[in-house]
Amino acid sequence: MKKTFLSILAIAAIAFSNCTTSSIEPVMGFQVDATNFKGTITQGTVSLDASVEYNLTGALIIENGAKLIIPAGTVIKASGGTSAYIAVAQGGKIYVDGTATNPVVMTSSKANPAAGDWGGFVICGKAPTNKGATATAEVSDLTYGGAEPNDSSGSIRYLRVEYTGATYNASKEFNGVSLFAVGSGTTFEYVQSYNGGDDGLEFFGGSVNAKYIVSVNSGDDSVDFADGFTGSIENVYIKGVNKAGFEGSNNGDDGNATPVTTTTIKNATILLGGLTAAEGAIYYKEGGGKITYQNIYVDGLSLGVKVKSTDTAANARIKAGDLIVNPIQFVNKPVGFDYGEKSVITELNNTGAGSGAAVPSWAAGWTVGL
Template sequence: MKKTIFNFMLALATTTLLVSCGSDDDNNPTAASCTDGIQNGDEEGIDCGGTACQPCLANLLSGEVATDVILDATLEYELTGAYVILDGGSLTIPAGTKIKATGGTAAYIAVAQGGQIFVNGTSSNPVVMTSGSENPAAGDWGGLVICGNAPTNKGVSVTSEVADLTYGGTNANDNSGSIRYLRVEYTGATFSNDKEFNGVSLFGVGAGTTFEYVQSFFGGDDGIEFFGGTVKGDYLVSINSGDDSIDFADGWTGTGSNWYIAGGAKAGIEGSNNGDNGNAAPVTTTTLSNITIVGPVSEGALYYKEGGGNFTINNFYTSNVDLGIKVKDTDLEAAARIENGDLDINDIQFGNVPAGFQITDYTGSNQSFYTEGVATGAGNGAASPDWAAGWTVGLDNSGPASTENLAGEVSGTVSLNADVEYLLTGSFVVLNGGVLNIPAGTTIKATGGTAAYIAVAQGGKINIEGEANNPVVMTSGSANPTAGDWGGLVLCGYAPTNKGVSVTSEVADLTYGGTDANDNSGSIRYLRVEYTGATFSNDKEFNGVSLFGIGAGTTFEYVQSLHGGDDGIEFFGGSVSGNYLVSTGSGDDSIDFADGWTGNGSYWYIKDGAKAGIEGSNNGDNGNATPVTTTTLSNITVVGPVSEGALYYKEGGGNFTVTNFYTDGIDLGVKVKDTDAEAAVRIENGDLSVNPMQFDNPLAGWMVTDYPGANQNFVVQGPTSGAGNGAAAPTWAAGWTSGL
């Protein structure tokens, strides 16, 4: 088929070309033939048949295209009216082409069924369709309309809302061309309340069409809308739309990924089935992934509407929205689908939530259709994604949001951002195979009370990468923080315990225990947890950090618990070692180990705990359970007062060797319950050895031990430095601890 180059030849019998000549001749004929920039006349010695000569201005667009037309990127085109690519015609627009609309409501570009458009922009040189006004504003012109032969639930051969073209059919793979790196600006001209142009409208467009890297900027109505069809939409941007930012309806069965939406007036995404019949078929069915919506919005980040449909949405990030998912209370078809599990949102994260924020206004019984988690959204959370650089306008590149919500589950690899302050609104669980990376300087503030905790399940990993002068801090989000404001950090592994295999943890209800002594649950260094210890019941209280069956492959060092409502740090079996640990102001024991723990500990600094400085036991149900708690502790400081001894050897105790043990201001060194027969047998057998142990500033009535048995030689007094500086804070604790 003959190609027509617009700056040389326009061979379109059906195309009206408006010409401005600047000559005395006011004849502006229809262009049937135009070569060398000269149209219909003699000029500069060229014989034009005796008629008046006019320049060939092929940069004015209007009319109809029935053949193949290629624009010229060196020209700036003026869209003076409707420009329609008919069945069999095609329009190719090269990178860098700019089209300015001057025809108001009458100016739009449309592709009819059977026509094709090829927008060949690049990331550094997009195609731009914009307003020709000196003071551009939303609604200056129509927009881009594409009509195809793919199925919709509005029927076959339906008339489009705008441009009055036919769309809809049975060809799911229909091909209306390829659109890449296109920006449409100031669209949305209004015919009536029911007829408004969107930035880009896709009516029954098929999966054979490419639609990616498209931005709508300041559209008067929706930014981009899919009316049925099967076309995919990837790498889409909608900024400052006057209605919804991206909308899909009428049985759309395409998919979408990497959508960045900001500044829309109503819904970030409006997804519906059919406004006349919420159960019309085919039902709108889509999977969306990597979505960012930056508010405010007035109708939710997602408006699930008019029957909704079958939606799966993964990695959904929102910032500054007061409503996550909107569902109209009278939308019975949408409610039925939610109850049926047809709306499934995984890893939705809420950043910068305003006062009165709601995740959803849906009031039905199924409130588990969404799962909170860490999301990167379109790539950088609330900030402009990297893939949008170079071809978009109006995006905020100022960096990530200042606050983001944390809740839900981690099944892949998630890395937090130290520049973000995270709000822990509920449980946040790293599942088997998941990895949570937390860089130095990250702060997580718990706002969810008892329901707020961080847990790592068997097979999951957490990597806390704090630094001596830049720790990771997990704390209360209360204006007046106090012990017990939130749960704490819970880790569950596959290492042996004497509670058995596949036991359920006291808190977080996760499985722990196994046969892998070298199990690896990650690495924790330079972490401070504050105001933990939320209480479920007398038997179920969170500690600052709870380690259930954690293996020796895990690194656990430079960790502080500050003002925990229960124990500061507790080892429930396992083989992990704990070095450079600090526990201050605990409401129960400061550091506790039990259930067959076989790790070691060094450099523990303990101060102001309510009960035992260290509580070490074997098994509360069976003091002789195996494996027996066995450990070597060294360089320990306990600063009292304490009510249950610097060391409470309990529930069968175990095989303990403690060296360089310093105490200050205590009334009891080693406590042993007189009814604990298994613990007594071990002491008499020499399984408990504390040498040397120093007692500074003992209280009135002080005792080395209350153990009444024959072996009184298991404690040997002598000078020690304890954790480094006796009762004073050790030098290794400087910079990352608090309250010492």
């Protein structure tokens, strides 16, 4: 798709003609219009006002050198399908400053919202991936990747993203949150994807360390990571699995591409929630990578670990000991339950994200659908 850019003059004209603004002054021609919230922040700092509801009608881009601050309790309601999304470009920064009792919410503007109503939240950083020195994000056309593992795109805390996943075609649609080469200097914690049309959260390379993640009723995978991801994902509560709970891969074009996906997934609960879970609790694919799963609790899924026999690179890594699932616990196994790749699994009684299937204490207050 093509990026949605408005000129500074066009944004200013809209703002002066009919606008509800935050309390700040315009920044280099960009003025916040809450009724028609979109455009490109090219520099300076824009701060939103939690007492104002924002109607996202198109793409909002935070460019290199610019900052967007979203205070606790801010609600952004999106309309416009694939044209409406929020994206942080390389060098841009976003500060989502929600709290446990007052999260920031990005959601649909429809009276009867549904998955796919709008795009989603995209961050593009400068950390390494195995897609080349730089690559182009498929859902914003922004560049991502580089050689800065400690790169910072800002701080995201207590954010709920709802009804995302607008579709371009059968093979291209938005995730709830897409992190392209996001570096470890970025704070990313207490984030929920709710009722998204595609993956809940997906990490495309990068080295960010994600904590306290919730994914509920994602249309595809609940949490997906690929393309040389070298960060970590800790404390995850997944409910309503459609395809895979976790999908971990190395590179869809070259299963042996470097840097190889290398990560630890720790303290996770995966609950079926009435959906099919066709790809299991864990799907190891496209070369997989060096992946360790620790303290995983799975309730009601029909498949443990899926690995395709035709995935030569992934199977070679399993033989080399690069996939470790230790410990994992399966409860309420349906008839026909299959561990999948049995050789990598060690079963013990686990706590998962908190206390087995129970909602963890850290998820209280700011989440929905649990």
